[in-house]
Structures are given as structure tokens and as C-alpha cells.
Amino acid sequence: MNNNIPFLNASIAQALDYTAPILFAALGGVMSENAGVVNIALEGMMRFAAFFGVWGSFVSGNAWVGLLWGIGIGIALGALHAYITVKWAGNQIISGVAINVMAMGMITYLLESIFKTTGYSPPVAYFGAPASKVHLTFLKGIPILGAFAELTILIWFALILVVVLHFVLYHTVLGLRIRAVGENPHAAETLGVNVFKIKWFAVITGSVLAAFGGLALSLGTLSSFTNSMAMGKGFIGLAAMIFGNWTPFGALGAILIFACAQVLQLFMQGTATGFAKLIPLGFYLSLPYMLTIGALIGVVGKAVGPAADGIPYEKES
Amino acid sequence: MKDVLKRIVFGKKEKYWWMTAVVPLISILLSFIVGAIFIKITGRSPVLAYKLLFGASGLFPGPYWKSHFAEMLLSSSMYIATGLGFAIAAKGGLFNIGAEGHFIVGGIAAAYLGYAQPFAGLPKFIHLPLIFVGVILAGGIWGSIAGYLKAKRGIHEVITTIMLNWIALYLIEAWLVIGPMEAAVETGISGTPYISVSAKLPKIFAGTRLNISIIIILAVTFFIWFLFYKTTFGYEIRAMGHTLIFGMEAPKAGGINVERKTIQTMFIAGAVAALGGAFMVLGVLFQYPPIFEGGYGFDGIAVALIGQNEPLGVILAGILIGALRTGATTVQLAHIPKTFPSIIEGFTVGFIALQVLIRYWIMRLVEGRKKAIQVDMGGGAK
Structure with missing residues (x-):
């Protein structure tokens, strides 16, 4: 029995590794959409940041510098999205599509022109290196808690961020203003809230969070950038945000359910017999998306977004 | 004048x-x-x-112009298909991100009907139309799921179409292609079996890969233009599109069944985008491979936006993107x-x-x- 404990802990640690990038993306979506700006560019932002993080780390030899580069590109992309959608009331979906398409082309271009390779970058200094992990040795032998003994700093940051974001959104004036802007911007304006300022802030912060998702992939899980990043993780984040009812803890819960589907799939592949073996792999992979549609229909829980989500705000003159 | x-070219008052x-x-x-x-x-x-x-790119005469020109039209036909998929929905005020999914659903339907036994022996002039009927139904039904969820449950189509894209991808590439539709091991083919000769699109330009897909899609585009600008059906969809975005009740008050029109619009959008996938399978790959080189659906959004959601614009933008990709x-x-x-x-x-x-x-x-x-x-x- 005791032999199972390291295995169990390793599995949970692996699930957390899977969770962190998606969680960052989902939290980025929560931030932006609570202020009424839809962001389907989470995927593209992750791709940009994953690359820039590796680039920064490659140039400096220091993962922290890479982190800063990733945050920098997150701010830049957030500012671009906000400039189009908030300043000029452009269509939020079109702007998101533009960023996603740009991410596809531009990152492949930069990958080949900077590292002279196709498909992947050379390995760089990263947070997943044994020395850079957060060591909590006293937890090691304990079932379940032992999974937290050796995690990257980015995973810890993602988990802490859930609490922080919940606190900011529901227990501070700023959070109240953000949600007011997302629900009814005209009413918020009447009460003296600067709608544009709040939206700019939320979009850029959300974009930086999505950038952390990309960084968690390239500097947390792996130590390099691969051209197939972010492999749809941004879209799973989007699904998790919706399934989690546009709240931080909801998003975390949704991702844990999705992660269970992943674990279940691995388990079933290995040991299933009889009927369970008939369930194809594709079913488990598409489960997150089916559950999300289910939540929107009201079959699995209930998902209702901010009232003014996706509607460009224009001052009445 | x-x-x-x-009115002819743009069909909108500005x-x-x-x-x-x-x-x-x-x-x-x-x-x-x-x-x-x-x-x-x-x-x-x-x-x-x-x-x-x-x-x-095939746009200008030069060395190897013939083959570049053929390749350009070949890929343009697919971009026009997915571009129309977006533009049709946009006419009805719907934001269809689902062309990627419709494209692969069309591809798998074409592959299956192309190799499956009861059909594979038919003569070409029966087999090909039969495949296209199947593709249109498959893409249309997949598209109308999002339409149904929008009409009956009020769920935003951007979310459902994104989710349906991934569901389609995983069900096809992590189930059908490696499961029920997988080619027999002894053939040594990965992906689905190759389609029969009677399912291949006839070539129209000797010495190149260009086939009738470009003619089909130009005819479809004309049909869509006619449908939207010359029939009551299309007028009603456009009326819905003009007002849906403001949440107005005018079309409903005018006697238009908005719910049914929404589902129908998404059916047409899905069916047309699915044609692109069929072109890919019937004219280029001749099977559904283990991993489909995707992206046509997302590029379709760009094509439609550059073409301002007008049929003529979509053709021009489709040719531009096709040319850029060929030249690339x-x-x-x-x-x-x-x-x-x-x-x-x-x-x-x-x-x-x-x-x-x-x-x-x-x-x-x-x-x-x-x-x-x-x-x-x-x-x-x-």
C-alpha cells in the first residue's frame, strides 16, 4: 500500500502541471470578460508569451528575465486588444481572431529567424529545473499533500492567484467597478466610474495572466518552445472560464474536472475492460468542450456571463 | 449608373x-x-x-506560371468555401467561428462516402453528386447544432462554434480516423483508406492538379448571392442580421420566424464550409489523413472579413489568400x-x-x- 503513495503524489503533481497553464488562461479570461471585453485571443497570447519567455531566457540565461519578457509581450498584446476594442469600439471577436492569426505566423517566423531551427527552440534556463522548484520537503511522505512538495513557482503562483483574483473581484472597490462595467457600463458611468480606464486595466491584466499561461508551458513544464504550443490550451481555458461561470474559483473547479477526464482517460487506456474499453479516446479529449456546452444549456450546472460582455462601450453624446 | x-456589387446602402x-x-x-x-x-x-x-503566387505571368496559377485556384476554392461559411452566417447577424469544424466534418464525410463499399463501385456521375449531398448534410447538420443552441437556448454562437470545432477535431482524429474508419493494417496506409477513382474530382487543366472545385465554388457563390439578394428567404435573413445585433424585435414583428431562420442560416453556412473539406479530400489528399493540415477554417474568417462578407468580395479575398499561400x-x-x-x-x-x-x-x-x-x-x- 505504501508504495502507492509516491505514485499517487506524482500523478497529482502531473495533473497540477497540466492545470497551471489552463488556469492562467482562464483567469485572464475571467478578468477581461468581467469588464465586458471578450478575449478569444487567449490562445494567441499564450503562444506569444511562451515564445518570448524562452527568447528572454535564452538571451540572458536567466528564467526570471524570460518571465519579464513574457509579461512585456502580454502587456503589449493587451494594449493592442484594448486599443482596438475599447478605444475604437472595434469588434472584440475580430480583434481576437487577428491576434490568434498573427501569433501563428509571427512566432513561427521568429522561431526560425532567431534560433535557426524549425519546430522547436534550444533548451533554456527554466523554472522546472530541480534547483528552481519550490521545495517543501516536510510534505514529501504525506499522501496527496506530498504532491505539493516539489512544484514550480508558476504553479504556486497560479493557485495563489485564484484566491487573489477572487478577493480583488468580490471584496474590493476596484473589483466592484470591474464587475459594474461588465454588467452595465452606462450605470457605472453615471456613478462616476471611468469605464474606459477600467476596461483598459482589465484587458491588459487579463492579457498578462494569459501570458503567464504561455510561460507556464514553455518555462514551467518544458524548458523550450515547440511550434505546436499552445495546442489549444488557451481554448480549454476559455471553456473552463465559461464552465466556471466567469469566476476564479469556478474556473479552478472546471479545470480540475477537465484534468480528471484526462487522468481517467490515461487510466482507462491502461486498465479498462469490457464496456469501458469501447469508449474511444476522442470522447475523453472532447469531454471538456461537451461539458461546457452542457453547462450553457443548463444540463450540467448553469453558466451565465456578465450582461454587457462583448458589447463595445460608446459614450452617449 | x-x-x-x-446595388449589384455591394448591396448595401452607405x-x-x-x-x-x-x-x-x-x-x-x-x-x-x-x-x-x-x-x-x-x-x-x-x-x-x-x-x-x-x-x-500565380497572380502574375512568369516562370512556371501554369502550375502556380493552378495551385492558386486550387487552394482559393477552399478559402472561398470557408470564407463563405463565415460570410453567410454574418449576413444573418451570426458570428460563425466554426468553419474549421465544418471543414473537417465535410472532409471526413467525403472520405467515407468516397471509399465505403456500397458507393465505391458507382459510376462517377452518380457517385460524386451523392458524396456532395452527404457532405452538405453532414456539414449542415454540424453547423445547425450551433444555430439550434442559439435559437432555442440563446447561447452565443461564438462559444458553441469554438467548442464544436474541438469536439469535431477530437471525435474525428482521435476516434474515427484511428478507429472505425481506419484503413486495414495490411494496406500500410495511415488514416482512412483512399477514395475510389469514381470519387476523385475531374481535372480541368492538363498537367496540373487543378480540378472542378473552383467551378463548383464559383457556382455556389453565385447561388448564395442570388439567394441573399434576389429571394425573400435571403432578404429575411439579412433583415434578421441587420437588427439582431441590436437585439431588436423588428423582424419578429414583421413575421419572420427568427428561430427557424437562425438554424437555417447556420445549416447553409456549415454546408458551404464543409464543401471546402470535401475539395481537400476529393481533389488533393484522396483520403482523410491521421492529422489534417488545418487552418482553412480560421483563414476563412480572414477571407470573409477582407471581403466584407459580400459574395464578390469573398471570391477576391479568397483568391488573394490562396495566392499568398501559394507564393509562400x-x-x-x-x-x-x-x-x-x-x-x-x-x-x-x-x-x-x-x-x-x-x-x-x-x-x-x-x-x-x-x-x-x-x-x-x-x-x-x-
Whole structure:
């Protein structure tokens, strides 16, 4: 029995590794959409940041510098999205599509022109290196808690961020203003809230969070950038945000359910017999998306977004 | 004369009838400028890059023009299909991100009907139409799921179409292609079996891969134009599209069954985008491979936006994107990756998202600064 404990802990640690990038993306979506700006560019932002993080780390030899580069590109992309959608009331979906398409082309271009390779970058200094992990040795032998003994700093940051974001959104004036802007911007304006300022802030912060998702992939899980990043993780984040009812803890819960589907799939592949073996792999992979549609229909829980989500705000003159 | 031209080509009333054409043209031009700056910054030669890009694009005569031209039309037919998929839904006020899913659903349907036994022995003139009926039904039904969820449950179609894209991808590539539809091991083929000869699209240009797909899609585009601008059915969808975005009740009050129209619009959009996948399978790959080179669906959004959701515009934009993608294979000679056109495409879409600003600039040029404050806000999908 005791032999199972390291295995169990390793599995949970692996699930957390899977969770962190998606969680960052989902939290980025929560931030932006609570202020009424839809962001389907989470995927593209992750791709940009994953690359820039590796680039920064490659140039400096220091993962922290890479982190800063990733945050920098997150701010830049957030500012671009906000400039189009908030300043000029452009269509939020079109702007998101533009960023996603740009991410596809531009990152492949930069990958080949900077590292002279196709498909992947050379390995760089990263947070997943044994020395850079957060060591909590006293937890090691304990079932379940032992999974937290050796995690990257980015995973810890993602988990802490859930609490922080919940606190900011529901227990501070700023959070109240953000949600007011997302629900009814005209009413918020009447009460003296600067709608544009709040939206700019939320979009850029959300974009930086999505950038952390990309960084968690390239500097947390792996130590390099691969051209197939972010492999749809941004879209799973989007699904998790919706399934989690546009709240931080909801998003975390949704991702844990999705992660269970992943674990279940691995388990079933290995040991299933009889009927369970008939369930194809594709079913488990598409489960997150089916559950999300289910939540929107009201079959699995209930998902209702901010009232003014996706509607460009224009001052009445 | 100007009025007639305006109605035929653009079919929308705007203060300056040419605005619909000028905004995308300026966006494309700006993107090429930004693209050139980007190439310059990374230490390559923009002049050489663009020379190679357009030299091999099939747009201009030159060496190997015949094959470039054929390849351009071949890929354009797929971009036009997915572009129409977006544009049709946009006419009805719906934002269809699902062309990627419709495309692969069309592809798998075409592959199955192309190799499956009861059909594979039929003569070509029966087999091909039969496949297309199947493709249209498969794509249409997949598309109308999002339409149904929008109409009956009020769920935003952007979310459902994104989710349905991934569901389609995983069900096809992680189930059908490696399961029930997998080619027998002893054939040594990965993916589905190859389609029978009777399922291949006839070639129309000797010595090249060009087949009738471009003719089919041009006919479909004409049909869509006719449907939207010459029939009551299309008028009702456009009426719905014009007002749906403001949440108005006018079409309902006017006797239009908005729910049914929404489902029908998404059916047509899905069916047309699925044709693109069928072209890919029946004219290029001849099977559904283990991993489909995707992206046509997302590029379709760009095509539709550049074409301002008008049938003629979608054809022109589809040819442009097809040409860029064809030419892109040679830009590698200038040490530039072949995904370079995505950068141009991304920036063009970005500038189109900024069309309010571009319209403002144009108005300022035309009318002087004062009047431009009242920016003409028309156009766009939403």
C-alpha cells in the first residue's frame, strides 16, 4: 500500500502541471470578460508569451528575465486588444481572431529567424529545473499533500492567484467597478466610474495572466518552445472560464474536472475492460468542450456571463 | 449608373458606396507595409521576399506560371468555401467561428462516402453528386447544432462554434480516423483508406492538379448571392442580421420566424464550409489523413472579413489568400518561413477590426476634419 503513495503524489503533481497553464488562461479570461471585453485571443497570447519567455531566457540565461519578457509581450498584446476594442469600439471577436492569426505566423517566423531551427527552440534556463522548484520537503511522505512538495513557482503562483483574483473581484472597490462595467457600463458611468480606464486595466491584466499561461508551458513544464504550443490550451481555458461561470474559483473547479477526464482517460487506456474499453479516446479529449456546452444549456450546472460582455462601450453624446 | 453598380456589387446602402471596397484595400496595403518593416527588422530583404511571394503566387505571368496559377485556384476554392461559411452566417447577424469544424466534418464525410463499399463501385456521375449531398448534410447538420443552441437556448454562437470545432477535431482524429474508419493494417496506409477513382474530382487543366472545385465554388457563390439578394428567404435573413445585433424585435414583428431562420442560416453556412473539406479530400489528399493540415477554417474568417462578407468580395479575398499561400512556398529562398502570409493576414484582420479608425481617416481626408466626427459606423460583421 505504501508504495502507492509516491505514485499517487506524482500523478497529482502531473495533473497540477497540466492545470497551471489552463488556469492562467482562464483567469485572464475571467478578468477581461468581467469588464465586458471578450478575449478569444487567449490562445494567441499564450503562444506569444511562451515564445518570448524562452527568447528572454535564452538571451540572458536567466528564467526570471524570460518571465519579464513574457509579461512585456502580454502587456503589449493587451494594449493592442484594448486599443482596438475599447478605444475604437472595434469588434472584440475580430480583434481576437487577428491576434490568434498573427501569433501563428509571427512566432513561427521568429522561431526560425532567431534560433535557426524549425519546430522547436534550444533548451533554456527554466523554472522546472530541480534547483528552481519550490521545495517543501516536510510534505514529501504525506499522501496527496506530498504532491505539493516539489512544484514550480508558476504553479504556486497560479493557485495563489485564484484566491487573489477572487478577493480583488468580490471584496474590493476596484473589483466592484470591474464587475459594474461588465454588467452595465452606462450605470457605472453615471456613478462616476471611468469605464474606459477600467476596461483598459482589465484587458491588459487579463492579457498578462494569459501570458503567464504561455510561460507556464514553455518555462514551467518544458524548458523550450515547440511550434505546436499552445495546442489549444488557451481554448480549454476559455471553456473552463465559461464552465466556471466567469469566476476564479469556478474556473479552478472546471479545470480540475477537465484534468480528471484526462487522468481517467490515461487510466482507462491502461486498465479498462469490457464496456469501458469501447469508449474511444476522442470522447475523453472532447469531454471538456461537451461539458461546457452542457453547462450553457443548463444540463450540467448553469453558466451565465456578465450582461454587457462583448458589447463595445460608446459614450452617449 | 453608380447606384446600379452599388446595388449589384455591394448591396448595401452607405454614404460613400466605395467605402466597402476601400477599407479592406487600405487594410491590405497597410499590412504589406507592416510586413515589409517586420522583414526589414529581422534582417531580411523585403523587396526580395515580395518579389518571390508574388512571383510564385500565380497572380502574375512568369516562370512556371501554369502550375502556380493552378495551385492558386486550387487552394482559393477552399478559402472561398470557408470564407463563405463565415460570410453567410454574418449576413444573418451570426458570428460563425466554426468553419474549421465544418471543414473537417465535410472532409471526413467525403472520405467515407468516397471509399465505403456500397458507393465505391458507382459510376462517377452518380457517385460524386451523392458524396456532395452527404457532405452538405453532414456539414449542415454540424453547423445547425450551433444555430439550434442559439435559437432555442440563446447561447452565443461564438462559444458553441469554438467548442464544436474541438469536439469535431477530437471525435474525428482521435476516434474515427484511428478507429472505425481506419484503413486495414495490411494496406500500410495511415488514416482512412483512399477514395475510389469514381470519387476523385475531374481535372480541368492538363498537367496540373487543378480540378472542378473552383467551378463548383464559383457556382455556389453565385447561388448564395442570388439567394441573399434576389429571394425573400435571403432578404429575411439579412433583415434578421441587420437588427439582431441590436437585439431588436423588428423582424419578429414583421413575421419572420427568427428561430427557424437562425438554424437555417447556420445549416447553409456549415454546408458551404464543409464543401471546402470535401475539395481537400476529393481533389488533393484522396483520403482523410491521421492529422489534417488545418487552418482553412480560421483563414476563412480572414477571407470573409477582407471581403466584407459580400459574395464578390469573398471570391477576391479568397483568391488573394490562396495566392499568398501559394507564393509562400518560395519565400523560403529569402530565408523566410512559409507561414509568413499569416502575418500579413493577421495584420489585415487587425486593421479591419480597426475599421472605425480607418473610416475616420478616410472621412477626414474627404470631408475635412469637422464633419468626420460623425463617423459613418456602418459595415462589419457585427
